[in-house]
Amino acid sequence: MTMNYFDHDLTSLHQQLVNKETTATELVQATLDNIKATDDQLNAFITTNPESALEAAKALDKAGQFDNALAGIPLGLKDNMATKGIQTSAASRILKDFKPVYTATAVDKLNAAGAISVGKANMDEFAMGGSTETSYYKTTTNAWDHTKVPGGSSGGSAAAVAGGQVPFALGSDTGGSIRQPAAFNGIVGMKPTYGRVSRWGLFAMASSLDQIGPFTRTVKDNALVLNTISGHDQRDSTSATREVPDFTSKLTGDVKGLRIAVPKEYFGEGIDERVSVTVRAAIAQLEALGATVDEVSLPHTKYGVAAYYIIMSSEASSNLQRYDGVKYGFRADDVKNLEDLYVKTRSEGFGDEVKRRIMLGTFSLSAGAYDAFFKKAAKIRTLIIEDFNKVFEDYDVIVGPTAPTVAYGIGEEIDDPTAMYLADVLTIPVNLAGLPGMSVNAGFVDNLPVGLQIIGKPFDESTVYQTGYAFEQASRLFEKKPDIAKEY
Template sequence: MSLFDNTLPQLHNRLNNKEISVTDLVDEAVKKIGAHDDKVKAYLTIDEEGARTSARNLDDRLASGGERGLLFGLPAGIKDNIVTEGLRTTCASQFLSNFNPVYDATVVKKLRAADVVTLGKMNMDEFAMGGSNENSSYYPTRNPWDLERVPGGSSGGSAAAVAAGEAYFTLGSDTGGSIRQPASYCGVVGLKPTYGLVSRFGLVAFASSLDQIGPITKNVEDSAYVLQAIAGYDAMDSTSAKVDVPDYLSSLTGEVKGLRIAVPKEYLGDGVDPQVKESVLAALKTLEGMGAVWEEVSLPHTEYAVATYYLLASSEAASNLARFDGVRYGVRADNPENLLDLYHQSRTQGFGPEVKRRIMLGTYALSSGYYDAYYLKAQKVRTLIKRDFDQVFENYDVIIGPTAPTTAFKLGSQVDDPLTMYLNDILTIPVSLAGVPAMSIPCGFAEGMPVGLQIIGKPFDEAQILRVAHAFEQNTEFHKQRPQL
């Protein structure tokens, strides 16, 4: 039995009982990375030396009976747009190929305080812009279930590493579905918290009103553990919410009797693969058998979500990425003729095509004469989308549907068709625009590829989502299935 087959609490018990050491956990992770990552390509930077040093220090503390944090000794991967002091952070972009941060993101500080061991930085779509991980400027990550398919994006490396057993858990970031969609494609658990629950300080900004950091894990219990460690108010983040953080672990009761589930008809309509729909309906039947009730509802403004998202996210991206100019940090163009030429050449050489596409779209939407017609209109539609969720949550506890309309697609099949690629996030984007929490968990397979079930909750009601997801897990075996690499 591999150490990766244990839950995080089981690993803790084995550490506390001196059955295993932190070095054993790191050895197993390094072994898996060595065996699989030349095929999967989940990592951009592997910090084996740092991981082994941390493991030795934690083993000394374990032997001496010293204090142990919530995630003591657990080796994890960090998405490469979350800054790590002294460990290269590239955002999978050539622009930041030489960037070594001088501070840790708040979530990284919290993981260090919980005694996590950092294995390295995970591959992603450049600056988190993409839904397949094919926009990394280094190399695409491959799906461990089928190496000819994408792992999803932009947190594709984070999801693929967990599926392949190359990390015990990872952190990803989610702007329009970038934790949930790759979790669905790779058959793992991905949680996007409520906007403001987890600090964004130290997350390289894509779209500041949408970005959230969250865990990617093998199962729901592990997700609750990681969220417990990283959630909470941070004065360094002006968008951080001052809310109490409950005990998420105590919510894992396995009980859903009387739960009221809303199922949006828009989430099971045209464009959703019949096998995906079948898996979701089977999952609802499972929950119904446990005492939950579900009804079909409508979220009428769903059809406008993709257009709204790409106007708002691209506008914020154009503003946020203005700081990458070749002057302050990152790659600088050689031999520019003047300052304007330095900006032009550095951005031309540093940014990939998808990043440039979104900068151009966002700059246009924010430009004089078009701001009211595009950006302002999109903000108004965003309010309507949020209102749809608010109205449904007046009568229901959670909303459930598929995470993605299809399973993972073939590498290269959509790379030249941006619009089709954007539509892969059609079921995750409305949740991000509304700022509510959502989780993707495995609920079946379609032609051998995992299908994700998306559970959406009320603002700051992650405990409810975790409870429902955990109860479903206790009555199914999907989360226990692993790809054969």
């Protein structure tokens, strides 16, 4: 028995559970069946955990407590979030068969709400990549066209939701890794404000940029999930103490008087003309709904990619030092001494993209290069933050494309790191500034989804959701289904 999640949202699934039209056990089993029926096409999951998922579902059915909107609802988790006793590998050989002894805070919050994880979704190794092709295990495909990439690094989570395997999933976003795959797969992906969601238990890549967020098919579903995973965590020193509002409170469909800024830099060189036309049509629809739209400038956007790759690689080189073959994970054989153990383990355990970023970061932090590279990148980050602050003095949200193109072919750009890095030019500035950013489906080019990115003020996810919901309800694009929907 499979479950057609294209015909249901979280609210309708919750209602079915409350009305005893279905049970949590039936939902979990149907979700596992969904994955079994379609994952040979999507390759979205690295591992599933049927025993523990069904055990949790049966306990929930026995208690009969479905007060929370997410109670009894199955989900997928990106494979870089610690789950106690369940393999968490960050899609890397170096953590093959690693089972954490604790669970990440965001996952704990979902567990406490009664949501049930059914498995760990594929990703780029240690979240380093933009297409989910650097995974040690498999290459995930796009839900709309299996010859195309799903985006990255959270491609498995995005494909699982867009392909109807699960009703929602969690991903992580360091430079666009939630929003870009959401755009490529035509779903909703939210990167919350830095500090809104605890990073405790997320395998760190770049600690000043990483943030956990949800993938869903609709904006309301996304807001419901963010309600659950947000909040202060004393185990994460960067976790914000801000009160968590009800993110569904502004989902009225009304954007009259909303002030929207459209950066001219987001429609410049390198942006596919068909993507520009689709996104401008979406912006025109928001204007027709009563929002005011003006063109603005974010002049330092063009330096974002260069600054990001120095900062991110520097932080990653530091964070990944812990993977050395001593305490856990893969350990190289036939080593002569401790230095040999480090070198062989890391050489054999990490993939090419991870090694590339570690080397770039180590160089950027070295005595001879620190002032010329890392320090300059940090200054550019400040200028980008100031650009956003200036625009937000007069506007409520900033809107533009999520990615410069639609999904490209598998194998097309994997050997061209520069092209892959430049694909994040529109999402990276949001992470550098720590702002909330969301992608919703803006339309299609050659039957491939185009992402509309909505950027908000710090801790103002509610207005981002308000904007996305108004467009979504007016366009009804979420009702269009990929061909894989016929499998259910």
